[in-house]
Amino acid sequence: MNETIYRPGLEGIVAGQTSISSIADGLRYRGYPIEQLAQHSSFEEVAYLVLHGELPTQGQLDQFRNQIGQAMELPEEITATLRSIPPGVPMMDVMRTGASLLGHWDEQAQDISTEATLAKAVRLVARLPLVMCYRHRLRQGQQVVPPRKDQSLAYNILWMLRDQEPQPDHVRALDVTLILYVEHEFNASTFTARVVASTLSDLHSAVTAAIGALKGPLHGGANERVLDYLLKLRSPEEAAQWVGQALQRKERIMGFGHRVYRTGDPRAAILAPYCEQLAAQTGNQPMEAVAARIEQEVRQQKNIPPNVDYPAGRLYYYLGLAVDLYTPLFVISRTVGWSAHVLEQQAANRLIRPRARYVGAQPRDYVPLEQRRE
Ligand code: SDX
Numbered sequence: 001m002n003e004t005i006y007r008p009g010l011e012g013i014v015a016g017q018t019s020i021s022s023i024a025d026g027l028r029y030r031g032y033p034i035e036q037l038a039q040h041s042s043f044e045e046v047a048y049l050v051l052h053g054e055l056p057t058q059g060q061l062d063q064f065r066n067q068i069g070q071a072m073e074l075p076e077e078i079t080a081t082l083r084s085i086p087p088g089v090p091m092m093d094v095m096r097t098g099a100s101l102l103g104h105w106d107e108q109a110q111d112i113s114t115e116a117t118l119a120k121a122v123r124l125v126a127r128l129p130l131v132m133c134y135r136h137r138l139r140q141g142q143q144v145v146p147p148r149k150d151q152s153l154a155y156n157i158l159w160m161l162r163d164q165e166p167q168p169d170h171v172r173a174l175d176v177t178l179i180l181y182v183e184h185e186f187n188a189s190t191f192t193a194r195v196v197a198s199t200l201s202d203l204h205s206a207v208t209a210a211i212g213a214l215k216g217p218l219h220g221g222a223n224e225r226v227l228d229y230l231l232k233l234r235s236p237e238e239a240a241q242w243v244g245q246a247l248q249r250k251e252r253i254m255g256f257g258h259r260v261y262r263t264g265d266p267r268a269a270i271l272a273p274y275c276e277q278l279a280a281q282t283g284n285q286p287m288e289a290v291a292a293r294i295e296q297e298v299r300q301q302k303n304i305p306p307n308v309d310y311p312a313g314r315l316y317y318y319l320g321l322a323v324d325l326y327t328p329l330f331v332i333s334r335t336v337g338w339s340a341h342v343l344e345q346q347a348a349n350r351l352i353r354p355r356a357r358y359v360g361a362q363p364r365d366y367v368p369l370e371q372r373r374e
Pocket of ligand 1: 009183184187188219251252253254255256257258304307
């Protein structure tokens, strides 16, 4: 094999083709700009677009919404398992277990045909929010709150967490984050899902693996890590000092930077006004002032803009959500993108198996044990 190119972290390497999204000139799902989808669409409509390739007609959307609504249920055995998981287990680990458990009660689990994979994707999108919300209620010693099957996913997430009618503007803000998190080309968790799909394994295995990848703070976990420092910093002045010290220590500021977007993540700009509006409504302007100063300092000192996780973490905090639910919300949305990539991989599959450049020991012969010196 001739020596081919090697880039640490596969940076800039084209590892496949996709028709699902593009990030070359801004982010587009199936050709539609994310700004227009965030403004005019809904998570369910965008999920249909990403999975099927076209925007749905009214009839198709109604049917899709009904499919999701009808699938919004958990077998009692899974709820019992969620009740038995030890209290301190992070919600991302519960989501990883939940995705795998859902496969045990899905009669099509082993069927990797297109129609079975699509049907399983709808069930995962419908049921993972229940895994998160039921677990959250149970770990607080509360009764689970069943979903309202005629309502949207965004509505139901807030309803199932709180057992009270959510405010329409909170539902809308959550729905926009779910639209923005749906899909993002060959990010680490999506590529993980494609590698699993390329072996002709099943959707639950691919989604479970992808959740493991998304958990990391360099990827989806960042939206929770943002709150680690925002909850500590009391003033813009303290924040400015903290940024300088962190950068001095060569630390990565969570919520900033991106492997592909070097001049700014368009999703961050879309969420910024939602953060401002919710902060004002919930008395969180001090946190917004701290966040603004941090952004100013990171841009000035490192010329690095925020990514989607920087406003997303704040927005979820202003919605009053527990911090370890933020990356699980990313999971709920990205399950659509992961499923679309599994379908695309399997439609024109070639086992994903890159090579490695060997930099280990030179060739040598076995040394019998008695001849080895301590
Ligand atoms: C997501 O890929 C996707 O599409 C992911 C995602 C999606 O929708 O799926 O967009 C979602 O994962 C967003 C990213 C969330 N992660 C974080 O917010 C974690 C903090 N960010 C960094 O770890 C970093 O920016 C990465 C991992 C996101 C990207 O890093 P790269 O491309 O590997 O860049 P790098 O680590 O090689 O850094 C290049 C330079 C370095 O400076 P020097 O050492 O050369 O002087 O930029 C600096 C880094 O120090 N840098 C940062 C920084 N990010 C990069 N410095 C401070 N804070 C940061 N956040």
